[in-house]
Amino acid sequence: MDALDYSLLTxxxxxxxxxxxxxxxxxxxxxxxENSTPRHRRIMAVKSVLIATVVxxxxxxxxDWLLGALHVSLDAFRAAGGVLLFMLALDMIFEKRTERREERAERWEEEHEPATRPAEDISVFPMAIPMLAGPGAIASIMLFMSEAGSSLPNQGLVLAGMxxxxxxCLVLFLLVGPLMRLIGDTLAAMITRILGVILAALAAQFIFDGIKGALL
Known part of the structure; x- marks a missing residue:
């Protein structure tokens, strides 16, 4: 039986x-x-998370099949994924990522009349893709699954983290009203910046591992 690598879970x-x-x-x-009924909000929360999970x-x-079809090595993807995650980290630190998300949401709202907005299905776009299952999440799951290799227990740890x-996300969506009042914009911005620094360090490690694997 393969040994469990709990560092993958962390x-x-x-x-x-x-x-x-x-x-x-x-x-x-x-x-x-905002203008949806509680029932519609719950449905959108569940559907968004389920679709993102499937993706x-x-x-x-x-x-792995996709990389093989494109003739891209895992080390090359690891380094490229690290660069992508590092760029996301910089966006988080300088608040650019939040601005783009808000602009995307505003564009969606402008394209739909307020009277019809509650009936609109936002679960696929923009919530599931790209808000939840965006480029960063897709690159991350592929990177971690390559780290887990053929070990089913280690793959399970990666999937458990995801x-x-x-x-x-599902819990926050269901409790979004009172939770946002509790957290506030300032605290949310501070947390985002701290997480951005952590992501930058993880991304740098992916880049180093990819370069090391390609050279050895």
């Missing part, structure tokens, strides 16, 4: 928490469902 928990950013996504969900599972187990963060 790293995936932290990385997915940073790239999915439940605290940053929750206010966007609140804004998009990430697809890349978790179809990522699922735990999506579960946090």
């Amino acid at each position: 790293a995936s928990l932290v990385t997915f928490f940073v790239v999915i950013d439940p605290i940053g996504v929750a206010p966007i969900f609140a804004g998009l469902t 990430l599972f697809g890349f978790a187990y179809g990522g 699922i735990a963060n999506l579960a946090v």
Whole structure:
């Protein structure tokens, strides 16, 4: 039986928490469902998380095939994924990521009349893709699954880290109203910046590992 590498669980928990950013996504969900009924809000919360889970599972187990079809090595993808995550980290530190998310949400709201907005299905776009299962989350699941290799227990640890963060998103979406009043904009911005620094360090490690693997 393969030995469990619990560092994969820790790293995936932290990385997915940073790239999915439940605290940053929750206010966007609140804004998009502001005029919705409680029932519609609950449906959108559950559907968003379920669709994002399916998308990430697809890349978790179809990522190797995709890389093989493109003739891209895992080390090259590891380094490229690290660069992508580092860019996301810089955006988080300088608040650019939040601005883009808010602009995307505002554009969606402008394209839909307030009277019809509650009936609109926001679960696929923009919530599931790209808010939850965005480029950072997709790159992360593929990177961690390559780290886990063929070990099913270690793959399970990676998936557990991903699922735990999506579960946090679901809870926040369901409690979004009172929670946003409790956290406040200032605290949310501070948390986002701290997580951005952590993500930058993790991204740098991915880049170093990819370069090392390619050279050796």
